[in-house]
Amino acid sequence: MNERRSRRSGGRSGNMRDQSAHAIQQMPWRVPLNTDHPTEPLRPEGVAAIHDAAMRVLEEIGIEFLNAEARDYLRAGGCEVTGETVRMDRALVMEKVALAPRQFDIIPRNPARRVTMGGGHMAFVNVSSPPNAMDLDRGRRVGDFASFQDLVKLTQYFNCLHVVGGYPVEPVDIHASVRHLDCLFAKLTLTDKVVHAYSLGPERVEDVIEMARIASGLGQAEFESAPRLFTNINSSSPLKHDWPMLDGAMRFARRGQPVIVTPFTLAGAMAPVTMAGAVVQSVAEALAAIVLLQIVRPGTPVMIGTFTSNVDMRSGAPAFGTPEYVRATQMTGQMARFYGLPLRASNACASNAPDAQAMWESMNSLWSAAQAGVNLVYHAAGWLEGGLIASYEKFVMDCEVLQQFQRYFDPALTDTSPEALAVEAMAEVGPRGHFFGSSHTQSRYTTAFYAPFLSDWRNYEAWAEDGALQADQRANRIWKAILAEFDPPPMDDAIRDELADFVARRKREGGAPTDF
Amino acid sequence: MNERRSRRSGGRSGNMRDQSAHAIQQMPWRVPLNTDHPTEPLRPEGVAAIHDAAMRVLEEIGIEFLNAEARDYLRAGGCEVTGETVRMDRALVMEKVALAPRQFDIIPRNPARRVTMGGGHMAFVNVSSPPNAMDLDRGRRVGDFASFQDLVKLTQYFNCLHVVGGYPVEPVDIHASVRHLDCLFAKLTLTDKVVHAYSLGPERVEDVIEMARIASGLGQAEFESAPRLFTNINSSSPLKHDWPMLDGAMRFARRGQPVIVTPFTLAGAMAPVTMAGAVVQSVAEALAAIVLLQIVRPGTPVMIGTFTSNVDMRSGAPAFGTPEYVRATQMTGQMARFYGLPLRASNACASNAPDAQAMWESMNSLWSAAQAGVNLVYHAAGWLEGGLIASYEKFVMDCEVLQQFQRYFDPALTDTSPEALAVEAMAEVGPRGHFFGSSHTQSRYTTAFYAPFLSDWRNYEAWAEDGALQADQRANRIWKAILAEFDPPPMDDAIRDELADFVARRKREGGAPTDF
Numbered sequence A, B: 001m002n003e004r005r006s007r008r009s010g011g012r013s014g015n016m017r018d019q020s021a022h023a024i025q026q027m028p029w030r031v032p033l034n035t036d037h038p039t040e041p042l043r044p045e046g047v048a049a050i051h052d053a054a055m056r057v058l059e060e061i062g063i064e065f066l067n068a069e070a071r072d073y074l075r076a077g078g079c080e081v082t083g084e085t086v087r088m089d090r091a092l093v094m095e096k097v098a099l100a101p102r103q104f105d106i107i108p109r110n111p112a113r114r115v116t117m118g119g120g121h122m123a124f125v126n127v128s129s130p131p132n133a134m135d136l137d138r139g140r141r142v143g144d145f146a147s148f149q150d151l152v153k154l155t156q157y158f159n160c161l162h163v164v165g166g167y168p169v170e171p172v173d174i175h176a177s178v179r180h181l182d183c184l185f186a187k188l189t190l191t192d193k194v195v196h197a198y199s200l201g202p203e204r205v206e207d208v209i210e211m212a213r214i215a216s217g218l219g220q221a222e223f224e225s226a227p228r229l230f231t232n233i234n235s236s237s238p239l240k241h242d243w244p245m246l247d248g249a250m251r252f253a254r255r256g257q258p259v260i261v262t263p264f265t266l267a268g269a270m271a272p273v274t275m276a277g278a279v280v281q282s283v284a285e286a287l288a289a290i291v292l293l294q295i296v297r298p299g300t301p302v303m304i305g306t307f308t309s310n311v312d313m314r315s316g317a318p319a320f321g322t323p324e325y326v327r328a329t330q331m332t333g334q335m336a337r338f339y340g341l342p343l344r345a346s347n348a349c350a351s352n353a354p355d356a357q358a359m360w361e362s363m364n365s366l367w368s369a370a371q372a373g374v375n376l377v378y379h380a381a382g383w384l385e386g387g388l389i390a391s392y393e394k395f396v397m398d399c400e401v402l403q404q405f406q407r408y409f410d411p412a413l414t415d416t417s418p419e420a421l422a423v424e425a426m427a428e429v430g431p432r433g434h435f436f437g438s439s440h441t442q443s444r445y446t447t448a449f450y451a452p453f454l455s456d457w458r459n460y461e462a463w464a465e466d467g468a469l470q471a472d473q474r475a476n477r478i479w480k481a482i483l484a485e486f487d488p489p490p491m492d493d494a495i496r497d498e499l500a501d502f503v504a505r506r507k508r509e510g511g512a513p514t515d516f
Helices: A044-061 A068-076 A090-097 A145-157 A176-190 A202-216 A243-254 A275-296 A323-339 A356-372 A392-408 A423-429 A460-465 A471-485 A493-508 B044-061 B068-076 B090-097 B145-157 B179-190 B202-216 B243-254 B275-296 B323-339 B356-372 B392-408 B423-429 B460-465 B471-485 B493-508
Strands: A063-065 A080-082 A085-087 A103-106 A115-118 A123-126 A132-135 A139-142 A231-233 A259-261 A302-305 A309-311 A343-346 A376-381 A389-391 B063-065 B080-082 B085-087 B103-106 B115-118 B123-126 B132-135 B139-142 B231-233 B259-261 B302-305 B309-311 B343-346 B376-381 B389-391
Touching: A044 A063, A044 A085, A044 A090, A044 A275, A044 A323, A044 B423, A063 A068, A063 A275, A068 A080, A068 A243, A068 A275, A090 A275, A115 A123, A123 A145, A132 A392, A145 A176, A145 A392, A145 A471, A176 A202, A176 A493, A202 A243, A202 A493, A231 A243, A243 A259, A243 A275, A259 A275, A275 A302, A275 A323, A275 B423, A302 A323, A309 A323, A323 A343, A323 A356, A323 B392, A343 A356, A356 A376, A356 A392, A356 B356, A356 B392, A356 B471, A376 A392, A389 A392, A392 A471, A392 B323, A392 B356, A423 B044, A423 B275, A471 B356, B044 B063, B044 B085, B044 B090, B044 B275, B044 B323, B063 B068, B063 B275, B068 B080, B068 B243, B068 B275, B090 B275, B115 B123, B123 B145, B132 B392, B145 B179, B145 B392, B145 B471, B179 B202, B179 B493, B202 B243, B202 B493, B231 B243, B243 B259, B243 B275, B259 B275, B275 B302, B275 B323, B302 B323, B309 B323, B323 B343, B323 B356, B343 B356, B356 B376, B356 B392, B376 B392, B389 B392, B392 B471
Parallel strands: A123 A376, A132 A389, A231 A259, A259 A302, A302 A343, A343 A376, B123 B376, B132 B389, B231 B259, B259 B302, B302 B343, B343 B376
Antiparallel strands: A063 A085, A080 A085, A103 A115, A132 A139, B063 B085, B080 B085, B103 B115, B132 B139
16 A cells, blocks of 8 residues: 555545535535436437448448457357457347446445436546646646545545546556556545446456455445446447457446446547547447447446547647537437437546636536536546646536536526515515515525635635635645545445455555556 | 728728638638527426516516606506506517517628527627726726727627627726717727617717718618617616616617617526526516517517626625526526517626636536527627626637637538448548548548637647647737737728718717716
8 A cells, every 4th residue: 555544434524524614615415417408419310310320330341349258249149250340230239239228326335425327317527547647836747646546535525526437647656567456445445436447457357346345345246236336448449449448348247337338539530520420430339349248248237438529630639628529429419318328428628727728628528418418427527638637726627617517407596486486575675675685585595506616706806815816726725725634434444454455465466467 | 089090991801801821710700500409497387487477577566767758658658657667567568579570680881791680690799898908918907998999809800709799898098978989980990890889878879870870881761771780778677777778779779770688687686586586587677678669669679688697695796607697598598589589698707817717607608698599699708807807818718719609500510411421431441540541531621620729739748848828828929919910891981081070070069978
């Protein structure tokens, strides 16, 4: 362990926080329920056209599966396998996809942090996998375990984040053979939320599932009786699934654990330059892996992921939160509903700093997620530079905005009951009064409006007097205050010991191979 | 004239700009057509409930009209007038509102800049009326005519702005008696887009309409045969319309010129603390004035405006771009469609700096406008501090984002033609290739994706090497480059002389009274 903390059996942050004496006052834990009708740019003919094209890709062109075991499953399941290329007809695809649940829960070690994937639920995950960390004090630097732990703590702290994604920054100061052991120990002890595990080779996958089982306090059979953690695999676009991702996905499926399949289809680079074409390819790649997982274990909980964006055609650099990205996400939402699958997208941006550009791109990404009916928003807090930077300040800014989405979906905002219509209050106040002091206001004002922890709504003079701090500077103060007060959630001492012993043993055994 | 420029009969910016050798490469002039189905949080019963409540306000509580002429019109039109309070029954309201056109065009001196108000059209207006200007070099300062002219030039320059709103900053270095003369001369000569006139007393209104007529080159009758400019009036919430606004609105109506009626209903202050209640009050106040205008001249083109937001209940400060603001805008959109009226909203924010907060609040405002089917977005570029600052850098940032909305509504993004679906391109590239060099990409790449002028999509190293400029700093460079190259649109010398003579004469006469 890089960090061995004093034994404690409890912590203030284990449950819904109270609203006093903390770094910030935040909203309570709640997975927003998206009640808006989705934005649907495609008419039914458009949905049918994308479906038909995706089926033609699977039937005529095929997908490369660079994993012999996966090809064996697919062949046995009725696919046509030629070398590494697998073709499957649309009847088979639709039959297998229909086996996947439309909605499922993942239950972490603290059952109160259960998250539903599917339906109208919109859950948020911290940034995952950047190689670099950045903050205003230290600038951009290669990721390390200290930053990793900081960002895991922020993920636990913010009630608006529901899932602990992949490594919030890659801790390159820990050797790759044992990195997964230290990282999962930190995630499982510093948080009590749903955790993700990378599909990076059999040993890591088995280690991580076992650690999640130990943390849950459950026996093997009970643990595997329901989703407890999840993995996400990316296709190697175009039209290819690599060995380790497939291996991990199949291991998760065999244990009844959920798999998200997220093609990374950058239009103009690894996918067609047209957005519909990129969506077709993304859907085909995702469905191909989902068919595999339904053959491995019918009913495996899966999600379709979208990561369709475009490149800057001048430089080839990826762009995110663009108009094309928004439309691709909305179109993929229509396709996910067509197939009856829960959907994952991202809060992505290309900016190199936690500045205005970062937020206009992120807001495009988040609004597109809301409009597309996305169920799980990856990288919801902290992502910069197209995923190459985990930013402490962006993390805090994003959480401010995520809370606003949580509030946006509060039905109270559109209540049209007689009390909400307030005709009597208007009669009482009349044209010469104001509503500050009215009884209608007084009985509601403490909860009537969203209360930000980061947005500064004071007038210019008060703001300037207080240092004229911009949003990133205020966010800087906030993450420091949060880390200073952080308490980990409670964990039984015996479980903590068993986890630590597991990690120690696996380290003695040399960890996992690094030649994948 | 504070500024007397050399005579020139033409300028490069008079028409759609070409895409070379300019400060920026921008998209061509085009009013976006919003093809999305609106986001409708209210079910039909909710719309009916808000309508019924608004009608009860008009029938039972009444609205104060602080203008005797207006009350005379209303009495003659069938309303019940008691002192300054006017009550009107719902049958009368609906009969009069039905006289307003669902859609109309405003035709400025350059007919190519005609803008349709209504239908799916979504036009953008620059920031209007802040008392202060701000930029990164000079900080926040009281507005002056130099800043006014700068911001008018930016409004003309950016093709994504379609209408020249009120004063983009208040030029307090010009005496109030003649300010409207210099300001309108500047707006009419530095731009060729639709202009707005304030309803600030009879003399100003008459002067401004006459100046717009001179600029149009049309005779009185032809000028008044169609909408050529517009005004916006605000109610004095709660439940009150003031004298000068009503006077100006009636003058516009008598000449067939459009009037936007925009209550400023801050929930918890001048309106009920519940969002539905604030919307009820806003709708009632707006409809009351619209009824007046339809009595004055049946068929007067009008728009319903929404400016419903909430205050910070801790400080009383107004907040914008909040979750409550978004829902209020969406609900008002439903009501505007119910009444068959075009809708105006705003790109509002509360931030004191052109920072990340400014953009997350603005993006909430802009997305809510798109979701509500808003036809005219006021303050679309340059607004900060709840409308107290006109920011040069925010202006440029907003235009970047407005262009993205223009692109977002381009049907090409959701084209599902066989060529767009790109199955053949995928077959050609296969799992081992990439799409950069494919013929499908090569024939489309120059126009396939939105090309930003402000967003920086380079990787961190290239961006840092180039100075690590944040979005506001890059915006600062851009407005300077634009102002350095600005050329006014063409205007006939005789018209320019006539305008100047009019201004000189009215100044000799002492301008307008300042005791309104």
